[in-house]
Structures are given as C-alpha cells and as structure tokens.
Amino acid sequence: MKASQSRFTTSIKKILKNKWIKWLVILIAAILLFLFGLYISIYVGLFGKVPTIEDISSIKQEQATQLLDKDEKLIGKYYIYDRQPVTFEDLPKHLIDALVATEDSRFYEHNGIDNISLMRVFVKNLILQDKSAGGGSTITLQLAKNLYGRKNYAFFSMLITKFKESIVAQRIEEVYSKDEILTLYLNTVPFSDNTYGIESASIKFFNKSVQDISIIEAAALVGTLKANTYYNPRVHLERSKDRRNVVLNQMKNYGYLSEDSLEFYSNQDLKLEYRSFNHDLGLAPYFRAEVKKQLESILDTLKNSEGENYDLYKDGLIVHTTLDYKMQELAEAAMKEHMSKLQADFETSYGNNSPWETNSKLLERAISKLDQVKKYKDQGLSEKQIKDSLNIKRPTDVFSWKGDTIKNISTIDSLKHYLKFLNTGMLSVEPTTGAVRAYVGGIDYRYFKYDHISQSQRQVGSTFKPFVYTAAIDNDLNPCTYFSLNKVTYTNYDDWTPTNSGSEEEDIYINYNLENALSNSVNTISVKVLETVGIPKVLEQVEKLGISKKLPNEPSLALGVAEISLKDLTGAYASYLNKSKAVTPYYITKIEDKSGNIIATFEPEIFKEQAYSDYTRQVLLEMMKSTVNNGTASRLRSTYGLKNDIAGKTGTTQNNKDGWFVGLTPNLVTITWVGNDNHSIGFKSTGMGQGSNSALPIFAKFYQKLNKDSDYKSITGAQFEKPSEQVLSDLDCEPTKRDGFIKRLFKKKEKKKKFN
Structure with missing residues (x-):
C-alpha cells in the first residue's frame, strides 16, 4: 500500500x-x-450593495394605478411600468405547470441555483457546442434580475452580475417559499408591449384576469418570456403560436400534459382580445386624462403611512370612477359613426374652394401659432428659412376616418390636413348626482389632445334660450303669452336686427306662444322674451345654475353668444331633471391604496337651493318635449325612430360655426357639440351646420344603441314626471295666433326701438 x-x-x-x-x-x-x-x-459589497435578507423580506415593487368604472371594471391605468400584482391563489395550476416545465424544470429541487443544470449547460454548450442546452438560469435567478435589475461594470460585468444574482437568489430562497417565489416572479417578469406581471399581460392580450386564462393562453404568455419582442402575439401571431406549442410540448415532457391533450391544444388557434393601456389609446382617453389632472391635485393633499405623498405612477392606487364602461363604448361608437360621415359631407360641400387650402390669411394665422415657428424665431431664423423648413417633407403618421396612414408630407401639408377636421364633445351625466357616465372629449386623442368638454368654451347658440325662458316663466310670464315674429331693430345696440333662420319671408302677422317659439327656436321672439324679463334677471338665473363666468350684458345674449364649457352647460341642464337644482359633473367616487384601504372619498356636488320653481321646471320640460315631438329636434322621431321620453334643445351659432344638441331623458342628460377647432372655419350651409344635423345624430345613434341593450332599461324606459294640472292648463292654448284685421292694418313689417 x-x-x-x-x-x-x-x-x-x-x-x-x-x-x-x-x-x-x-x-x-x-x-x-x-x-x-x-x-x-x-x-461584502465592494461592487455595490447586495440586497440583504431584510431588504428582500420587504420587497416593494412599483405598481400601476388602476382606474375602474362604476362597476369596478378596468378602464385604464397610470404607470411607468405596467404592473398589477396578484396572489398565488389567483394563479391557475396550468400556468404554473407551463412556467416550471419551460423555464426551470428542477425548480422544486434546487435552492435557487441549479448546479446539475449548470453542469449540463457546461458540458453540452461549451464542450459539445449544443446551443439548445439553455442558459442554466433558474426562476429564482431570473426573479433576482427582475427585482434588482443589472448594472454595467467596466470589467467582468457579466461575471459580477451573475455572482450578485446567485447571492440574491439564495437569499430569496431563504426568505420565501416556492409558491411565494413563483408569485413574485409572475408579478415582476416583463411580457410583450412593455407589460410587467402576468395579470397585466392577461388583461392586455386576452381581456381577462389571469385566474380565467386557458391552458393555451397561459402557454402563449409563458412562451413570450424567451424573447418578448420576437414572440409578441400582437405583432407575430403565428410565431407566438409556434412558441406556445413548444411550451405545450415541455408540459407533456414533464408529465403536466397527456399526449392526447397536447395534440388537441396544439391544433387550437391563438385568439387575442387585445386591450391597449397606452395613455393615448383605449377606452375613454380624454376622461382618463382629465381624471389624471384631478388625481395629481388630490394626491398632493394626501399622505401615506410614512408621511409621504402618494405616487400616481408607482403606488398601485385603485381609483373608482363614475364612468359606465359599456355606455362609454356605445357613446364612442355613435360618435365615430356620425363624425366620419359628417366629415366626408363637410369636405364635399366645399369642393375645391375649401378655406384650409385656399384662404391664405387663415393659413398664415395658423402657421404663426405653431410651436415650431416660435422655436425657429427664437433661434434667429429668417422668414425664408422658416418657410423652407416648414416645407421639408417627412414620413408622418396621419389621421384619417378611413384608417391611419403614413404619408410623406411637410409641416404645412400636415397643418392643412388637420385644419379641415371637425371635432366634437359629448357628455352624459346622471342628473340627480352629476356622476359622469360617458365622456367623449374629441374624435381621436392620439392626434387631437384638446378636450372639448373641460377645456373648450364655445358659443352655445340656441341652447341658451331655455335659460331665458326659465327666467321669464319664473318671473310670472304666462306660458300662453304670444309674441310676434316681426323683426325689430334695436337702435341702442348699433341698429342690431335679429333674424330667424330659414325662409326670408315670414308672416309678420303670426304670433307664437312661448312653447311654440322655444320648440322652433325663434330668434326674434327669444330676444323679445329677454327684453320682457330683463337681462339682469336672466344673468341672475344663469348664475343660480352654476355658470359663474361673466356673460355678455346685451340682447344678443338671448341667441347664445356667450361662450360656456360643455361641462358647465350639462350641469345647468341637469336642473330640469333634478328638482330645479344644478349639479357639478364629477368623475371620482373614492381612492384606495394598493391594499384596498380607502384614502379619499368624494360626494356629488349638488346645489342646495332651487334655481327656479317646480312650476317653472315642469313648464320648461314640456316646452323641450315639444322641441323633440314637433320642433327643431323632431328628427329624433321621424328619422331615427326614437320613442323614448325625450326633451331637448338644438343650437346653432352664427355663420354655422357650432352645432349643439341637448338631450334630456328622465335619468340621463346628454349634450353634444360639433364644430371646427379653428373658429374661422364653419359649415358651408346652415342645413349642414345646424345642431339638428351636426350634433343631434350623435345623441340619436347613442340612444339607438342604448335601446338595444337590456342593461339600460332603467334609462331608456324611464318616463318623465307628470306635470301638474296647473301646468297643463297654462300650456293649453293654440301654438299660434294671427293678428286681427285692424292690427294687421297698422302693423309695420319692421320697426325700430330701443332695447329696454
């Protein structure tokens, strides 16, 4: 030996x-x-701190703030990293099986580092040059990378990184159980389209929570982890399907799936129901943008348990809103159906003489307002240099109702293109609370960021007239008072002569009662009613309705020259359905932290005092019913076949710049506006630009869709309150009355007077 x-x-x-x-x-x-x-x-930390056991025990991940509708359905999110955490109980078994079989088959046997796997990789990959051997990384090692990221070092960067991750992985295994590690991993791993965590990925690609995804959907999502851009199912569906089948094969190889099941699932199509949570895309982008503004102000006033302000993008807040998800979908669909057709008619009406192409002064004014022009001037460029720069053509994404395209156009070309587009605003609120149910701030948030509900103030046209009549009735003017159609020139207001739309020739001997005058939106009579009640009382009435801005103190006020926001107008009109009390449209009901603790609540802002009497409210409601049944909004009945209880008011401003429609049903008030953002561009004709043609159809199509959905019977089937006997009696008179012979003999076709 x-x-x-x-x-x-x-x-x-x-x-x-x-x-x-x-x-x-x-x-x-x-x-x-x-x-x-x-x-x-x-x-020991010479290359930067390595997370300690304590650090790992108190992992804090950035989480997206979720925006929910009134029924707690997800509308959108605010985030830097799109992440929504779930618990292990939310994860279906087939998802765990797919992950383990594909990413780490020995997950339950190692302590974070799989030495056997590493040895296999060393032999197969380095010695035998078998590239299919994989990288030997475990789920725990990947989790370490997901949690703490990677840094670049001057020398041996990958080696240092791998050592760090191995230390962290072993510490993770000391702190957390295998189930907890899987949960952490699936909550932090990046998926396609800048999506973090399995819940966000499930909702984005399949529009369902992770607990509801099928085996083939789970396999598809796990498959993307190998290369989330290359296997992005939205972009490369067939490639993603092939990778999904690889995952299913792995599940069979490790006993998670039978041969028959493998064959069945492998032959199934991969069907996506993609939902983008990009801030510019998805449902209700204008609403989400407005809520974000409010949240930023609200969160400045709130502190978390550590005495710090909440972070909208990182703290995983849950914001409950008033919006109705499905109603919003219907509102957006109705808007797109009408606006796409109206835009085509609008462009056709101008032909080759469109102002956005031929009006040089309009173009020059628009060009001067461009931010790019201001930057060029600040840089000291000459007028010629600026013009040359604006005429350089570049590939540009261009909005079109026929489908977005990329065109090689200059800044000037782009300006002309967007000058022609009509835009819109639509708001639906619950009249008793002001809770916003649908909010359409424009035609497409990607290209038109300006919000026509909260930001825009436009002349409201004839939608102002009910406020004049309200003040008059509330100050004891009898509903059956008759006024002549006769034009009057008011000498103390630059000889201003209000006229009526339509035929030039009018029977000056015909007199309308108030109901007929309002339902047919007669301008001459509206001014006379204003004169009768007095401008101060109308202004006082409007202020009681929550419209606090200073309005014109002149007779043209009766015709709606005042510029008012759609939001304020909606809150005022809600009073006709809310016991004569105006409301303030509101969006947020409560905010919770990521643990579900309520940190703020919000109540409806309803005006305490009645703006006018119950009698006045009932009279005005009857008048606006007549507008729908017999007046300027009768297309709702004749063209669109709506049989709901509806009251309303159309509105058109001077030179057909703005079209309005107010639609009142017992449980919902909806206002729509249509016009061009450039005030110099109006409709070619009154027939096209009047509110009954430009704005009313959005409401009509919206209600057609609501009528088809049984979920909205409480809205579509609701009936107005029955007016009192006094109201019915006071309205019981002929709509028109003709002057007698003697009066006709001495009545002038047009008279001049001072406006009192």
Missing part, C-alpha cells in the same frame, strides 16, 4: 516538473483564487 502511494506521489511530482503543466496548474489556481476573491468582494 505504501509502495503504491509512493509511486503515485512520484508520478505527480514528475507531472508537475513539466513546465507547461506546472503553469497550467498555476493558471487554474489563479483563476479559482481570482473568482473566489471576486465573489467575496461582491458579497
């Missing part, structure tokens, strides 16, 4: 005497010593 040991020792000495072998041994020893020293230096 001793002899054998002696011979072995002698052999070793002989081998080590070989200088090449000697240097090889020294080299290997040096490498091992270097690696050991590097590992120790990383461990």
Whole structure:
C-alpha cells in the first residue's frame, strides 16, 4: 500500500516538473483564487450593495394605478411600468405547470441555483457546442434580475452580475417559499408591449384576469418570456403560436400534459382580445386624462403611512370612477359613426374652394401659432428659412376616418390636413348626482389632445334660450303669452336686427306662444322674451345654475353668444331633471391604496337651493318635449325612430360655426357639440351646420344603441314626471295666433326701438 502511494506521489511530482503543466496548474489556481476573491468582494459589497435578507423580506415593487368604472371594471391605468400584482391563489395550476416545465424544470429541487443544470449547460454548450442546452438560469435567478435589475461594470460585468444574482437568489430562497417565489416572479417578469406581471399581460392580450386564462393562453404568455419582442402575439401571431406549442410540448415532457391533450391544444388557434393601456389609446382617453389632472391635485393633499405623498405612477392606487364602461363604448361608437360621415359631407360641400387650402390669411394665422415657428424665431431664423423648413417633407403618421396612414408630407401639408377636421364633445351625466357616465372629449386623442368638454368654451347658440325662458316663466310670464315674429331693430345696440333662420319671408302677422317659439327656436321672439324679463334677471338665473363666468350684458345674449364649457352647460341642464337644482359633473367616487384601504372619498356636488320653481321646471320640460315631438329636434322621431321620453334643445351659432344638441331623458342628460377647432372655419350651409344635423345624430345613434341593450332599461324606459294640472292648463292654448284685421292694418313689417 505504501509502495503504491509512493509511486503515485512520484508520478505527480514528475507531472508537475513539466513546465507547461506546472503553469497550467498555476493558471487554474489563479483563476479559482481570482473568482473566489471576486465573489467575496461582491458579497461584502465592494461592487455595490447586495440586497440583504431584510431588504428582500420587504420587497416593494412599483405598481400601476388602476382606474375602474362604476362597476369596478378596468378602464385604464397610470404607470411607468405596467404592473398589477396578484396572489398565488389567483394563479391557475396550468400556468404554473407551463412556467416550471419551460423555464426551470428542477425548480422544486434546487435552492435557487441549479448546479446539475449548470453542469449540463457546461458540458453540452461549451464542450459539445449544443446551443439548445439553455442558459442554466433558474426562476429564482431570473426573479433576482427582475427585482434588482443589472448594472454595467467596466470589467467582468457579466461575471459580477451573475455572482450578485446567485447571492440574491439564495437569499430569496431563504426568505420565501416556492409558491411565494413563483408569485413574485409572475408579478415582476416583463411580457410583450412593455407589460410587467402576468395579470397585466392577461388583461392586455386576452381581456381577462389571469385566474380565467386557458391552458393555451397561459402557454402563449409563458412562451413570450424567451424573447418578448420576437414572440409578441400582437405583432407575430403565428410565431407566438409556434412558441406556445413548444411550451405545450415541455408540459407533456414533464408529465403536466397527456399526449392526447397536447395534440388537441396544439391544433387550437391563438385568439387575442387585445386591450391597449397606452395613455393615448383605449377606452375613454380624454376622461382618463382629465381624471389624471384631478388625481395629481388630490394626491398632493394626501399622505401615506410614512408621511409621504402618494405616487400616481408607482403606488398601485385603485381609483373608482363614475364612468359606465359599456355606455362609454356605445357613446364612442355613435360618435365615430356620425363624425366620419359628417366629415366626408363637410369636405364635399366645399369642393375645391375649401378655406384650409385656399384662404391664405387663415393659413398664415395658423402657421404663426405653431410651436415650431416660435422655436425657429427664437433661434434667429429668417422668414425664408422658416418657410423652407416648414416645407421639408417627412414620413408622418396621419389621421384619417378611413384608417391611419403614413404619408410623406411637410409641416404645412400636415397643418392643412388637420385644419379641415371637425371635432366634437359629448357628455352624459346622471342628473340627480352629476356622476359622469360617458365622456367623449374629441374624435381621436392620439392626434387631437384638446378636450372639448373641460377645456373648450364655445358659443352655445340656441341652447341658451331655455335659460331665458326659465327666467321669464319664473318671473310670472304666462306660458300662453304670444309674441310676434316681426323683426325689430334695436337702435341702442348699433341698429342690431335679429333674424330667424330659414325662409326670408315670414308672416309678420303670426304670433307664437312661448312653447311654440322655444320648440322652433325663434330668434326674434327669444330676444323679445329677454327684453320682457330683463337681462339682469336672466344673468341672475344663469348664475343660480352654476355658470359663474361673466356673460355678455346685451340682447344678443338671448341667441347664445356667450361662450360656456360643455361641462358647465350639462350641469345647468341637469336642473330640469333634478328638482330645479344644478349639479357639478364629477368623475371620482373614492381612492384606495394598493391594499384596498380607502384614502379619499368624494360626494356629488349638488346645489342646495332651487334655481327656479317646480312650476317653472315642469313648464320648461314640456316646452323641450315639444322641441323633440314637433320642433327643431323632431328628427329624433321621424328619422331615427326614437320613442323614448325625450326633451331637448338644438343650437346653432352664427355663420354655422357650432352645432349643439341637448338631450334630456328622465335619468340621463346628454349634450353634444360639433364644430371646427379653428373658429374661422364653419359649415358651408346652415342645413349642414345646424345642431339638428351636426350634433343631434350623435345623441340619436347613442340612444339607438342604448335601446338595444337590456342593461339600460332603467334609462331608456324611464318616463318623465307628470306635470301638474296647473301646468297643463297654462300650456293649453293654440301654438299660434294671427293678428286681427285692424292690427294687421297698422302693423309695420319692421320697426325700430330701443332695447329696454
């Protein structure tokens, strides 16, 4: 035995005497010593702090703030990283099986580092050059990377990173159970389209929570982890399907799936129901943008348990709103159906003489307002240099109702293109509370950021007239008072002569009662009613309705020259359905932290005092019913076949710049506006631009859709309150009355007077 040991020792000495072998041994020893020293230096923090057990025990991940509708359906999110955490109980077994089979088959056997797998990788990958061997990374190692990211170092960057992650992985295994590690991993792993976490990915690609996804959907999502851009199912559906089948094969190989099941699932199509949560895309983008503004102000006043302000983008807040998800979908669909057709008619009406192409002064004014022009001027560029720069053509995304395209156009070309587009605003609120149910701030948020509900103020046209009549009735003007159609020139207002739309020739001997005058939106009579009640009382009435801005103190006020926001107008009109009390449209009901604790609540802002009497409200409601049944909004009945209880008011401003429609049903008030953002561009004709043609159809199509949905019977089937006997009696008179012979004999076709 001793002899054998002696011979072995002698052999070793002989081998080590070989200088090449000697240097090889020294080299290997040096490498091992270097690696050991590097590992120790990383461990003690010479290359930056390595998360401790305490750090890992209190992992805090950035989470998206969720925006929910009134029924807690997800509308959208605010985030830097799109992430919504879930618990292990939310994760279906087939998802876990797919993940483990594909990413880490020995997950339940190792302590964060799979030495057997690493050895296999070393032999197959490095020695046998088999690239299919994989990288030997475990789920826990990947989690370490997901949680703490990677830094670049000047030398040995990947080696340092791997050592760091191995230390963190082993500490993770010490702190968390295998189920908790899987949950953390699936809550932090990046999926396609800048999506973090399985819940966000499930909702984005399949419009369902992770607990509801099928085996093939789970396999598809797990498949994207290999390369989330290359296997993005939205962009590369077939490629994603092939990768999904690889995952299903892995599940079969490791006993999670039978051969028959593999064959069945592999032949299934991969069907997406993609939902984008990009801030510019998805449902209700204008609403989400407005809510975000409010949240930023609200969160400045709130502190978390650590005495710090909440972060809208990182703290995983849950914001409950008043919006109705499905109603919003119907509102947006109705808007797109009408506006796409109206735009085509609008462009056709101008033909080759469109102002956005031929009106040089209009173009020059529009160009001067461009931010780019202001920047060029600040840089000292000459007028010619600026013009040349604005005429350089570049590939540009261009909005079109026929489908977005990329065109090679200049800044000037782009300006002309967007000048022609009509825009819109539509708001639906619950009249008793002001809760916003549908909110359409424009035709497409990607290209038109300006919000026509909260930001815009436009002349409201004839939609102002009911406020004049309200003040008059509330100040004891009898509903059966008759006024002549006769035009009057008001000498103390620059000889202003209000006229009526339609035929030039009018029977000046015909007198309308108030109901007929309002339902047919007669301008001359509206001014006379204003004169009768007095401008101060109308202004006082409007202020009681929540419209606090200063309005014109002149007779043209009766025709709606005042510029009022759609939001304020809606709150005022709600009073006709809310016991004569105006409301303030509101969006948020409560805010919760990520644990579900309520940190703020919000109540409806309803005016405490009645703006006018119950009698006045009932009279005005009857008048606006007549507008729908027999007046300027009768298209709702004749063209669109709506049989709902509806009251309303159309509105058109001077030179057909703005079209309005107010639609009142017992449980919903809806206002629509249509016009061009450039005030110099109006409709070519009154027939096209009047509110009954430009704005009313959006409401009509919206209600057609609501009528088809049984979920909205409480809205579509609701009936107005029955007016009192006094109201019915006071409205019981002929709509028109003709002057007698003697009066006709002495009545002038047009008279001049001062406005009182």
